[in-house]
Amino acid sequence: MQPKLNIMHLPVYQPGKPVEDVKRELGLDEVIKLASNENPRGYSPLAKAAMLEEIDQLHLYPDGASVELTDVLAKKINVDTDQIIFGTGSSDIILMIARAFLVAGDETVMADETFSQYKHNAEIENVKLVEVPLKDGKHDLPAMLAATTDKTKVLWICNPNNPTGTIIAHEDMLSFLDQVPKHVLVVLDEAYGEYVFDDNFTDGVQLLDKFKNLVVLRTFSKVYGLAANRIGYGVGNAAVIRTINQVREPFNTGRLAQVAAKASLQDDAFLEQCRVTNRAGLDYLHGEFTRMNLEFFEGHGNFVMVDVRKPSMEVFNLMLRKGIIIRAGWKQYPTYIRVSVGTQEQNEKFINVLEQVLTDLAVLA
Numbered sequence: 238m239q240p241k242l243n244i245m246h247l248p249v250y251q252p253g254k255p256v257e258d259v260k261r262e263l264g265l266d267e268v269i270k271l272a273s274n275e276n277p278r279g280y281s282p283l284a285k286a287a288m289l290e291e292i293d294q295l296h297l298y299p300d301g302a303s304v305e306l307t308d309v310l311a312k313k314i315n316v317d318t319d320q321i322i323f324g325t326g327s328s329d330i331i332l333m334i335a336r337a338f339l340v341a342g343d344e345t346v347m348a349d350e351t352f353s354q355y356k357h358n359a360e361i362e363n364v365k366l367v368e369v370p371l372k373d374g375k376h377d378l379p380a381m382l383a384a385t386t387d388k389t390k391v392l393w394i395c396n397p398n399n400p401t402g403t404i405i406a407h408e409d410m411l412s413f414l415d416q417v418p419k420h421v422l423v424v425l426d427e428a429y430g431e432y433v434f435d436d437n438f439t440d441g442v443q444l445l446d447k448f449k450n451l452v453v454l455r456t457f458s459k460v461y462g463l464a465a466n467r468i469g470y471g472v473g474n475a476a477v478i479r480t481i482n483q484v485r486e487p488f489n490t491g492r493l494a495q496v497a498a499k500a501s502l503q504d505d506a507f508l509e510q511c512r513v514t515n516r517a518g519l520d521y522l523h524g525e526f527t528r529m530n531l532e533f534f535e536g537h538g539n540f541v542m543v544d545v546r547k548p549s550m551e552v553f554n555l556m557l558r559k560g561i562i563i564r565a566g567w568k569q570y571p572t573y574i575r576v577s578v579g580t581q582e583q584n585e586k587f588i589n590v591l592e593q594v595l596t597d598l599a600v601l602a
Contacts, residue, residue, distance in 0.1 A: 243363040256562070263558055270562045271577040271587055273464070274399070274429070274540050278514060280462030280497070281507040287500035288493045299492040306499045310470065313502050314442050319475040322482055323490050327428055327456040327469030328354050334452065334471075336484045338390050338422060339364045346384050347393040348376050350400065350569045352426060355393040364390070370569065374401035374534040374542070378413040385421060392417065395426045396441075397433060400567060400575045402536035410439040414448050422477070425453045428469075429538030431460040431508065432515055438537070442472055449474045452481075457494075459539065460511050461501045466494035515539050518578035525588045529595075539578045542570070545591070547598050549574050555594045561587055 256268045300306075303323040311318045324330045335358035339345060345359045349368040359366055367384045369377055376394055385392065397404045405413075417423055425441040441453035456469035468490050471481065501507075522541045526533045533543035545552050549565035552574055556563055564575040576587060 241361075241363070244361055247357060247360055259557060259560070259562060263560075265560045268560045268562065269579065269583050269586060271579050271583065272562045272564045272575075274459060274538065274577045275464050276460060276462035276511060276539070277579045277583065278462065278507075278511050281501045281504040283500040283504045283507070284461075284463065284497040287496040291492055291496045294492055297492070298488055299490060299495060301488050303490055303495055306495045309499050309502055314472065316442065316445065316472055317475065320445070320472055320478055322471045322478050322485065323495075324469055324471070324485070325467040325489055325494075326458055327426065327454040327471070329467075329489060330452075330454055330469060330471040330481070331355060331424070331426075332358050333481050333484050334391065334422070334424060335359055335362050337481050342388070343390040344386060344388040345391045345393070346381050346389055348381075348395070348398065350398075350567055351376075351393065351395045352399045352428075355395075355424075359391075371398070371401065373403075374398070375403040376405055378405065378409055382413065382416055385418065387420075389418070389421050391422045391424060393424050393426065395428075396439065397429045397537040399429070399538070400540070400564065400570075400573075401534045401542050402429075402538050402540055403534050404433060404435060404438050404537045407437050407439045411444075414444065414451065417450065419450055421450060423448070423451050425451060427453055428456045429459055430455065432512060432539050433537045434512070434516055435537060445473060449477070452477060457498045457501060460508060460515075461498070462511070463494065463497050463501065466491070466497055468494040468498050515578050518581065518584055521581065521584055522576065522578065522588075529592065536578075540575055541578075542573050542575045544570075544573050545595060546572055547595065548572065551598065552591075552594055555597065556590055559590045559593070561590045563587075 256270050259268045307318050307321050310321055331354050339362040341363040343364040344367055345364050346367045347355045349370045369380045369384050427441055445451055452471050452473035454471050458464040519536050526543050531543050533541055549572055553565035
C-alpha cells in the first residue's frame with residue numbers, strides 16, 4: 238500500500254486540547270479552554286429551537302444543495318443564490334478550492350504564519366508553496382504581489398489573520414486586488430470578520446461585483462457558536478462557485494447544521510450581543526497585557542496573540558498544569574501564545590495564571 242509520496246511528511250491537524258483529556262491526564266477538577274477561538278456565549282436560542290424541531294428527521298438525508306439556507310443567506314448578504322457554496326465549515330471550502338484549481342506544477346501564495354489549512358491542502362495537491370513573511374503581524378501585500386508569477390493559481394488572505402488577529406486596511410486591500418493578475422484566484426478568508434469593529438475593515442462580499450477572481454469564506458463556527466455543527470460557506474462569482482461545486486461531496490452539510498445556521502441568520506440581537514461582549518473581552522486583555530508590559534498584536538477577532546518573552550511551549554505546558562488551555566508553537570513567533578476571548582471570569586483567571594507562570598519562570602531563570 239503506497240500513499241502519495243507528497244503527503245508522507247504532512248502533519249495531522251492538531252485542534253486545541255480537549256477539556257476532558259486535560260482533566261483526566263492532570264487530575265484537575267476545573268479546566269478553562271481558551272485555545273480554539275470558540276464562542277463562550279454559545280449559540281442562538283433560535284438555532285437550538287430549530288434543531289430540536291428537526292431532530293426527528295435525522296433518518297432522512299439532508300438537502301444536498303442547502304437550498305433553503307442558501308436562499309436565506311443570499312437575501313441576507315445581497316448576492317444571488319448561485320454565488321454561494323456551503324461546506325462542513327469554511328475549511329471544507331478551502332479543501333474544495335485546492336481540489337478544483339490546483340494541480341502539480343502550479344504555485345500558490347500565502348503568509349508564512351496564517352491558517353494552516355491553506356498550506357495543508359495545497360501540499361496535498363503537490364503544488365509549489367510560496368510563503369511570504371508577515372510584516373508586523375500583518376499580511377505583506379506588496380511582497381505577496383511580488384511573489385505572484387504566471388504559475389500562481391491561488392492567493393490566500395486571512396482577514397483577520399489567524400493566529401495574529403490583525404486586519405488589512407480597506408484601501409490597502411483594494412489596491413492589492415486591483416493589482417492581482419486576473420488569472421489568480423484570491424481567497425479572502427473572513428472567518429472572524431463578524432467580530433471586527435474597525436471602520437477600515439473590508440467586507441469582502443461588497444467587492445465581488447468588481448473582482449470576479451475573488452472568493453470570500455465565512456463560517457458559523459465562530460461568532461454564531463455552531464462549531465460542533467461544522468458549517469461554513471464561500472461566496473464568489475457564479476462561474477467560480479460552479480467550478481468549486483463540481484468537486485463538492487454529496488450531502489456535505491447535515492440537517493441540524495442547515496436549520497441551525499438558517500435560524501442563526503435571523504437572530505441579529507444574539508449576534509450583536511456576542512460582538513459587543515467579545516469587544517469588551519479584547520479590551521480587557523489588551524489592557525492587562527499593557528499593564529504587564531507585554532507586547533501583543535491588537536486583536537480584531539476573538540483572540541489575542543501576545544509575546545510572553547519565554548519559549549511559548551514552556552508557558553503552554555505550565556499553564557496547562559494549572560488548568561488553562563491556550564495555543565502556542567508558531568515557528569516565526571516562538572515566544573508568542575494565542576489566547577481566545579472567554580467570559581470575563583475566564584479572562585481574569587487566565588491573566589492571574591499567566592502572571593503566576595511568568596513569575597515562576599523568572600525565578601527559575
